Amino acid sequence: MTYDFAQIDGIINARSLAIVGASNAPMKFGSLFTRSQVSMGFEGDLYLVNPNEQEIMGRQAYPDIPSLPGPVDLVYLTIPAHRSMQVLRDCAGRGVKGVIVMASGFREIGPEGKALEEEALALAREGGFRLIGPNCFGIYNPRNGLTLLPGHDFSREVGGTAFISQSGGFSAHVARLGRSLGIDFSAVVSYGNAADLDESELLEYFADDPQTRLISGYLEGIKDGKAFRDALSRAAAVKPVVLWKVGQAESSRRAVLSHTGSLAGSGEVWDALMKQCGVVSVSGVEELCDVFLAFEHLGRTSGRLLVSGGGGGLGTYGADLAEAAGLEVPALSAGSMARLQEILNRAGAVAGNPLDIGAPLIPMEIFESAMMEAGRDPATDVLVFDLAVNFGYDLAGEDGVREAARILAHVKDETGKNVVAVLYSRSNDAGNLYFEGLIRDLTQGLREAGVAVYPSMSRAITALAKLR
């Protein structure tokens, strides 16, 4: 298809939605997705279609698409594959912009399914609408409340991160985890087998979408190598692009074929293309979200690190990781060095980079002076501090660690230096959630102050290294 911004935009920002297969049975997707639209407050018209029901969740049910009282931008099919064809026929000539086919049982199961998928695609072409999927969830868009992912605990905050995914599970996972991390999305699109609307057009769309500042994706296969290369070059030229690609290994190629019927392609070609376009390659939901956070708080480059903690091992380990990942951990400027030596004139502390404040439980006024000096050091751009929650600070009670977190946020505010905090519990006993609660609370406060927070030094360093 020729890329058409307006049509894709009309689907993603749909003003009306019909759910075919809407249901009162609580464990069915048709019920789950209906509830999601209502709970999440989908702002358009919502039509529920099921020939066997009069009413679904207190709303009128329609027997089929032709009986709907008004036009509909987006039709969502939660019915089995073989029953989808008639509905696709019904959608023709009604101004429908897109149909999402959730069912599996298409290309990914072999020749029979492939024929069905081709039939669906032909019906979409004839009907003048785009097909999303099959074998997918759909679209989550906080702009209009469209929530075609399972659940109703997603955010309605509109942000700048777009995520496209061939896996439905990962699309919901990323949207949900992102919420916890304070990452807001422009949209998340689960597009499954990509029979029609594919990764290339979605890259083009989000490159053009003014709400989107960062484009990310989980990809299993590439439908059209040339189109993808063009779309990726164009997108990466205007916005940061972060991609997670699977299917490099033999067993995962088998899996990709049976999951979304895609051909995974060669790892070497992929790596070269990512490098050429300046795309950030990641692996796993955690790493993807870690990179979102880094972009959110640090922008497109991380710069030279000052690694610090209370205890020599922490900084030594952090510096080791950073340099292994290709990040600079330079010696401090002479002025900072001299002032830190004066401030940290105590047993166990070592002025330098890494910077060892000596112990986690040093007096807070010394901690504040040292961090402020570290924040002002001109030889480094980012201060990474391991904030030992239940080791040391906890000896001084919750107030101690809260004060230390406040100081780190203050240093960022005062000096303008990027600050990254590493914040985790040194134990996670069943039955004791106290530290976990404290950490989440501190994390939220630090993030709101613009400090990126990671649960381990290695995740912090990996995310920073990905920004290079």
Added chain:
Amino acid sequence: MTYDFAQIDGIINARSLAIVGASNAPMKFGSLFTRSQVSMGFEGDLYLVNPNEQEIMGRQAYPDIPSLPGPVDLVYLTIPAHRSMQVLRDCAGRGVKGVIVMASGFREIGPEGKALEEEALALAREGGFRLIGPNCFGIYNPRNGLTLLPGHDFSREVGGTAFISQSGGFSAHVARLGRSLGIDFSAVVSYGNAADLDESELLEYFADDPQTRLISGYLEGIKDGKAFRDALSRAAAVKPVVLWKVGQAESSRRAVLSHTGSLAGSGEVWDALMKQCGVVSVSGVEELCDVFLAFEHLGRTSGRLLVSGGGGGLGTYGADLAEAAGLEVPALSAGSMARLQEILNRAGAVAGNPLDIGAPLIPMEIFESAMMEAGRDPATDVLVFDLAVNFGYDLAGEDGVREAARILAHVKDETGKNVVAVLYSRSNDAGNLYFEGLIRDLTQGLREAGVAVYPSMSRAITALAKLR
């Protein structure tokens, strides 16, 4: 020194301890360590030494070592470096087996400290006792309750894991995190600058110690290359050895020098030695503890994996990671494949390896049959399952995920196949600790049933790959 098992054993399993610098001031280490012995129930005689106190925490205080009423195996100095020399002199000829010098301000600060360290070593030689440290915490030993790490929330369960560490902070961190993970220790030794007792002798000791089944360490530098090579070969020949070595990067070499006054040595030589001796190399506390868990539950090799989850993305990603890490994810045996196809005859499920059960919320009787079949598959040795806690299973309520966890434990029990569960929350909102509590509870139950649990697919796969 010539390695002497009995003397080191007499220190680690000390029957009497004197804390010099014991204190009533709550924020001092002398107070912290005194409380630790009492709370953790140190089983030997405990003497508190402080010339300025009559009584400390309700116990008699002695002015100095000569005034102690009986012999003492181990003396712990929490006093500053320059005041330590007199105490070392006082220890001579009293049957003291070892003195731990906690203070920093020795070799790591430069020539003046180096002279002081050499003086301390000479006094130890003259006095006939071993020096541990300086610039360290000390020994945690659940066998006798000796707890010379800050805190009193360590386990008294005796296990088979020994951990030696040049970093005091990491020694406490590993001991504490290990407790949460159900890892029990034979001992943890923080040995700092290694002026006398060093990594080589500790390796020899734990190789000989019948309680220790696995030896691990965090190392910044090696004191004597030849001695280390010999000790490591000998230890690795009899027990698994897992080492975390820092100081490969320039900034961390600087840090190592100022942290424990050690020379970090060359990365290439190190890597070659690790490989030659069959030592597992790790990086970071999380990876170290992940490997402990893998050894605990799977033994010395992981074998061929069957990777599974509810949703195609999970298994595809897991298989991708596994093969990239050099693990086998072979096709299933023909019999298992046929039976799984029959059991999982439902939309979205894909029999194979990776194995996609279709969705997280499949009926539990089908889940049980499928997992049991996966457990019996002769082509694979380990079943890795991503147990999606708050995606799908939670729709069926807490009972659903509890039942799924019970089934995984049952599969291990029934089939004898190693089972690894990946268990994490898809969100971690501040203010909602429900899923975290559920996960910790399930994790504990699974671990007690012999199922290794990891918080992400990548940590599971990395740990399994380290066993090879």
